[in-house]
Amino acid sequence: MGVWVITGLTFREAARRKILLAALLLGLAFLGLYGLGLHLSIAESPLGRAPGRENVLLRRQIMNVLLSLGLYAVNWLTVMMTVLTSVDTLAGEISSGTIQAVVTKPIRRWEVVLGKFIGFAGMLTLYLLLMAGGVVLEVRVLGGYAPPNLLRCLALMWLEALLLLSVTLAGGAWMSTLATGVLAVGLHGLAFLGGWIEEFGSMAQSRTAVNIGIIASLVMPSEALWRRAAFEIQGPAIGAFGRSPFSIASVPSPAMVLYATAYLALALALAIRRFGRRDL
């Protein structure tokens, strides 16, 4: 089937252009640095070694903050990787004319878009598994801490990457590479800002601010998925203990997660529809 030919081609291009190698090496460097930072903050902290029930809880909270920090960085990297690797795949091949020899073969245009989606989704899955898996593993081994709801958290981060991928493909089916990049990053920027407005609004008990944040999340639900992911591993006990820059005050609802999933599907459908109809 044509889809798998394109998926294989997408993987091969990433490997051939040393994208996979660069992501792997820099990912390992990231994990090395994160592990070092983790080790030092545990070793230098007097609380880390002191016995007693209260200290165990405090230690847990510190570990949770460090884990959230790591995953926050991984999430940011994944968002960037998603947009940067896929931004040129449709727009670039359309503008160069490379696509012409491909779509005049017995392959349907939707197979091209879907094949690329699966290819990038596969690579992003591997990337996320390496990076988030590495961070979680390091916290577990070095800090002896395992967060609750880990799978749910990772699934939400994964969903966020796929969401951005669909939006980027939809943009690429429509516009130039540069405009597509501006669209994807710009939308995520709105979502990011909306998330913070919602957080601060919630702490300041401003309903208006919370609503503005929610509207921004409806425009682009990517950051809402991260905030839900962060909330999942935060756990009720730790939430009650105090605040950190990574704790979530205003939690995006399951309905928002559902909305984001529908958004993803719609963006992918738009990418397929637009690419299927446009002149190449």
Next chain:
Amino acid sequence: MDGVAIQTRNLRKTFGSKVAVAGLTLEVARGEVFGFLGPNGAGKSTSVKMLLGLVKPTAGAARVLGSRLGDVAVRRKLGFLPEHFRFHDWLTAAEFLDLHGRLYQMAPARLRERAGALLELVGLAAHGQKRLRDFSKGMLQRIGLAQALLNDPELVFLDEPTSGLDPLGRRLVREIIRDQRARGAAVFLNSHLLSEVELTCDRVAFIKHGEVLAVRELRKMTSDELAVTLRARNVSAEALAGLERRCGPVEREGEQFAFSVANEDALPGILRDLVAGGADVFSFSSQQLSLEDLFIQIVGTDGGL
């Protein structure tokens, strides 16, 4: 299926207010090498793209190998060398052919055999493991040509297939085109290199502003139609009018007259009438009309601008 490879009726494409192809009506038979001639910007590439389903026509109808435009199954029987031959340049030549063979859904064994034979045919057998990004323009055009022939197509579209090639490469393309015809495949050749077309095509269509101005059988044309040049004084208005009635428009520059006749049987009568009309004829010569003469006669010298 009848013997028609391509049939179009008033195929039209506009981009906003710009008319790329005004109304293309033509027919190409199976086993025929069909030349598509016209100045730059005449709508040649857009026409080919419409026939291949890359560009959606604004209006009109067409059938390619009996199927409607954009039909996926029929693409198994088509070959296409795009104008700018831009490919995934991080692939090696062998990987590139393998990719396109798999897109054609060819069986692995047949694909291996065809890819090897085609690399040999286009003279790239020694470069199979080289990446396309290290290829010269001519080599890219050769590998693109191999790609277009992988599936033994029934209809091949070649968009300016010799633009990047040296004389040897051009000869190769001519040989390949002849092989395709011998196999019974139709070739749709987009070109503005008239000498190439003259040497390979059975029929040509002249297009300008996206409309077919004329279709000529090339073999016939070269045997019959003649260009005549005449130097004479005292050519009366009646004699000139008589000449134009007989042969169509006459170009005049001082004592020099130029026109064309359908065949050489007309020549003695023309000369007799001129002399009888009182003209003093100093020279009267005829020669076969070249494709270039015909191109200029039909398309004009303004280059379609």
